Amino acid sequence: MELNNLLRENIKNLKPYSSARDEYSGDAMVFLDANENPFNEPYNRYPDPLQRLVKEKIAVLKKVNAENIFLGNGSDEPIDLLIRAFCEPGKDNVVTIDPTYGMYQxxxxxxxxELRKVSLTEDFQLNINDILGETDKNTKLIFLCSPNNPTGNSLNKDAMLELANQFHGLVIIDEAYIDFAPGKTLMPELEHYPNLVILQTFSKAWGMAGIRLGMAFGSTELIGILNKIKYPYNLNILTQEKAMLLLDKKVTVQKWVKLLIAERDKMEKLLAEFPFVVKVHPSEANFLLVKMHDARGIYNYLVEEGIIVRDRSKVHLCNESLRITIGNSEENESLLSALKKLI
Structure with a gap:
């Protein structure tokens, strides 16, 4: 695959903005190059546009080179940049699964x-032939979310890699929930599949949704393209500082994940015992998709009880289903107690 052949012509010819911190990123006694206010250090200074220190720590954690990492304002930024870099408006298209994360659309x-949706099977798995059947010469990207949102299950690894083998464009695997599915990441496959892009985030397992920090992993060439078209200072100093602090707390994060997986498994069993629950779908994320009788009525009741879940009943294949995030033990018990009042 020649990545350059997939790029939009205007992106190929784009001369990126060169910021002061791109031209000089080292240490100095006096900085008079970026029209910054000399007061209120360190927040008077523009942040590192390439987030070098953060990437160095992530590289060690993820066992990749820093040159293979792009950091964005949440995973939504690389999703947007990938579409803008490779898809000509009104001409090209992308393919994704249904149901899945709504930001691709x-x-x-x-x-x-154009975004083309391909239904998952009844057990929420991929149909490779159907997906490839929706592609044509103008299909540049395929988005897959694994573990998938809102279904919670991991997609079949062999099927995803087979798509990467057969598809002529980029296959983007959104692994936002991968920390809750040990051993399921496709990160080790990056070096074998040049058209593979993997997205991860600090929002879920790392408990940092509020700082908006997403990660994209791919070839050096691909990361260079994303850096070329991103806004110069897309991640502020506060986000980078918080990320650096949290990356030193890997053991704590591992404990959080272990506790949440245990709570998820417990909630799966307990929720299945309610007479109005039809099915609790197996999950490898930090939430459960639960099919119920009168899902909307139960949703409204929980709102009155001060408990907010997500009604996914209008989503394809998720009829009469609520998506329930796994909280701490006290929050989960509050949910169970409220539901017991309905028996």
């Missing part, structure tokens, strides 16, 4: 790019 719509 939103990002495509914003860029004026």
């Amino acid at each position: 939103v990002a495509a719509d914003i860029s004026g790019v």
